[in-house]
Amino acid sequence: xxxxxxxxxxxxxxxxxxxxxxxxxxxxxxxxxxxxxxxxxxxxxxxxxxxxxxxxxxxxxxxxxxxxxxxxxxxxxxxxxxxxxxxxxxxxxxxxxxxxxxxxxxxxxxxxxxxxxxxxxxxxxxxxxxxxxxxxxxxxxxxxxxxxxxxxxxxxxxxxxxxxxxxxxxxxxxxxxxxxxxxxxxxxxxxxxxxxxxxxxxxxxxxxxxxxxxxxxxxxxxxxxxxxxxxxxxxxxxxxxxxxxxxxxxxxxxxxxxxxxxxxxxxxxxxxxxxxxxxxxxxxxxxxxxxxxxxxxxxxxxxxxxxxxxxxxxxxxxxxxxxxxxxxxxxxxxxxxxxxxxxxxxxxxxxxxxxxxxxxxxxxxxxxxxxxxxxxxxxxxxxxxxxxxxxxxxxxxxxxxxxxxxxxxxxxxxxxxxxxxxxxx
Amino acid sequence: xxxxxxxxxxxxxxxxxxxxxxxxxxxxxxxxxxxxxxxxxxxxxxxxxxxxxxxxxxxxxxxxxxxxxxxxxxxxxxxxxxxxxxxxxxxxxxxxxxxxxxxxxxxxxxxxxxxxxxxxxxxxxxxxxxxxxxxxxxxxxxxxxxxxxxxxxxxxxxxxxxxxxxxxxxxxxxxxxxxxxxxxxxxxxxxxxxxxxxxxxxxxxxxxxxxxxxxxxxxxxxxxxxxxxxxxxxxxxxxxxxxxxxxxxxxxxxxxxxxxxxxxxxxxxxxxxxxxxxxxxxxxxxxxxxxxxxxxxxxxxxxxxxx
Numbered sequence: 243x244x245x246x247x248x249x250x251x252x253x254x255x256x257x258x259x260x261x262x263x264x265x266x267x268x269x270x271x272x273x274x275x276x277x278x279x280x281x282x283x284x285x286x287x288x289x290x291x292x293x294x295x296x297x298x299x300x301x302x303x304x305x306x307x308x309x310x311x312x313x314x315x316x317x318x319x320x321x322x323x324x325x326x327x328x329x330x331x332x333x334x335x336x337x338x339x340x341x342x343x344x345x346x347x348x349x350x351x352x353x354x355x356x357x358x359x360x361x362x363x364x365x366x367x368x369x370x371x372x373x374x375x376x377x378x379x380x381x382x383x384x385x386x387x388x389x390x391x392x393x394x395x396x397x398x399x400x401x402x403x404x405x406x407x408x409x410x411x412x413x414x415x416x417x418x419x420x421x422x423x424x425x426x427x428x429x430x431x432x433x434x435x436x437x438x439x440x441x442x443x444x445x446x447x448x449x450x451x452x453x454x455x456x457x458x459x460x461x462x463x464x465x466x467x468x469x470x471x472x473x474x475x476x477x478x479x480x481x482x483x484x485x486x487x488x489x490x491x492x493x494x495x496x497x498x499x500x501x502x503x504x505x506x507x508x509x510x511x512x513x514x515x516x517x518x519x520x521x522x523x524x525x526x527x528x529x530x531x532x533x534x535x536x537x538x539x540x541x542x543x544x545x546x547x548x549x550x551x552x553x554x555x556x557x558x559x560x561x562x563x564x565x566x567x568x569x570x571x572x573x574x575x576x577x578x579x580x581x582x583x584x585x586x587x588x589x590x591x592x593x594x595x596x597x598x599x600x601x602x603x604x605x606x607x608x609x610x611x612x613x614x615x616x617x618x619x620x621x622x623x624x625x626x627x628x629x630x631x632x633x634x635x636x637x638x639x640x641x642x643x644x645x646x647x648x649x650x651x652x653x654x655x656x657x658x659x660x661x662x663x664x665x666x667x
Numbered sequence: 668x669x670x671x672x673x674x675x676x677x678x679x680x681x682x683x684x685x686x687x688x689x690x691x692x693x694x695x696x697x698x699x700x701x702x703x704x705x706x707x708x709x710x711x712x713x714x715x716x717x718x719x720x721x722x723x724x725x726x727x728x729x730x731x732x733x734x735x736x737x738x739x740x741x742x743x744x745x746x747x748x749x750x751x752x753x754x755x756x757x758x759x760x761x762x763x764x765x766x767x768x769x770x771x772x773x774x775x776x777x778x779x780x781x782x783x784x785x786x787x788x789x790x791x792x793x794x795x796x797x798x799x800x801x802x803x804x805x806x807x808x809x810x811x812x813x814x815x816x817x818x819x820x821x822x823x824x825x826x827x828x829x830x831x832x833x834x835x836x837x838x839x840x841x842x843x844x845x846x847x848x849x850x851x852x853x854x855x856x857x858x859x860x861x862x863x864x865x866x867x868x869x870x871x872x873x874x875x876x877x878x879x880x881x882x883x884x885x886x887x888x889x890x891x892x893x894x895x896x897x898x899x900x901x902x903x904x905x906x907x908x909x910x911x912x913x914x915x916x917x918x919x920x921x922x923x924x925x926x927x928x929x930x931x932x933x934x935x936x937x938x939x940x941x942x943x944x945x946x947x948x949x950x951x952x953x954x955x956x957x958x959x960x961x962x963x964x965x966x967x968x969x970x971x972x973x974x
Contacts, residue, residue, distance in 0.1 A: 439863030442779035442801030442837060447864070512780035556758050558778035560799070 266658015294326030306335025549637020567637030831890030
């Protein structure tokens, strides 16, 4: 690629512009056709320019379960999905509870993607995620972990959790908590309600989430230590977070595209591709989550990308593992919400770029004159069929499988380099 | 005769006509069961596999006898020693069974939705013989058939009480669906811990007091109490359960004259039902077992000869 390039005819903040890239930096942003004529020019016919996105909650399965996903395929899906920053959860095998695992992950990511996307390991809060003893959090921080979480196995012991928050705070690591009361949620396969009763499946009540949300809020308030609440799925949690923020409690929260779009009816035919934890809830939860995102009560949107092998999902419902593969489809799904007028492009940029940058102190430059090129060119009108072949992730486990989605990343620049370009067929 | 169903997974897709057709056929087959030579050649050359990956005596025996009386070749797989137990997935197990070209598979499985799952994997007919807490359509049909004989096919204006562990009962779910279709009013009675959430949205009346629940009912289906419910913290003790929810003679006085007692079995005498009632003349418990064979013969006949 030439070191000078014009990216022509793209929308930036609702304005059609040409972008002049020089040595990886944005030298000029101006009206179409007003830049130098003698440079290489790629015209995008009105596609959208978005800053590179951050996904703060991803399961890459590497080390240990590479048949589900590995760092290479996961990051490949990420970059094609518009993500330049990927936070990898600690539930690998072995668990990321010591320096050597963190180093392995970082080395592998750098080896395959020296120019990005960038991997940010999340440390296990307790050794082996067992909820008994703290992991060496200073060691993990120094090795390169960005945050800390006990992932899908929330710490039951409130005293230990309190001490973990304090200790992690000293180490400069924000605690991300999967909010689920382990007793109320035990053995559950879907949302508890009319549908679970009809299907004869053990349901997970929304209060299993909300109860843990309140514990976390009260601890954060008492200790005055920030906490981040993972994948919020229900209205009751939103109400609690709203209350906490109004009180000035240092709490932030995330949700996922699936909680913004789909309700429990997706599992009415025992569709294991829609089996996820927390489970898909109801219409009123969806509406509450959308409003919470618009109003900033929920700060960020993550994929909770949870790839599984096809045969693992091809079993009776309750036996299937939880999780939806999300990196490939997230942006298209969020675009559906923009088309529905439920979210704006600004909401997307705020929830997947600005806010994650703030919460995790990432150096996000945005798209501005003089800044390094960190952006995606996204064609909102390009339809694509979701098939095992079009998904870059090894995880084909998404309810979108077989459906047509709108919106695709055409190219992706990270730190001034073109790291992804959509192959034309 | 019209039968357009490929599988019997739950009661939901059955019309009233379907249900009465099954009852009518069952009556004809019941006559076969009374003959000295209890066999007809209807299903000669047809292969039926009974795949029961959960312990069962009555349902399995009932299907076995039903198929054999229709001259089908029956093969059954038991829980112990099944390849699923050796770690094979349900999908692979049923694909393996299908490769042997059966005409129909009867499946019992502890997972809700397992019968539907199987039906999406294979081409032959599937009959659900009970999947988790979800459905047990042949039990509901035999319950309906048993009462149809007592009630002379008049289901409307009658009230059925289902008593016991509704939350974990596939029998309750299928019974509710069936008797609703037939126009019978359904009441439930159980402690709240054994009722599903939002049960008030079901087409039933819910009672927590057994005496009140029995007032004016025409039949009572008493469900088996699984002993592990106590361990799960849903009940303090079997003693307390049987004192509050165990069906005994004094309840029958409150019911309508001619009240009938049913139980899908196996019974815990003295817990959910008093021994006296189980053996009383109001009890249809053994009639249910008898009806089970006839109803299953009717279903096998419909699936394997009509469609």
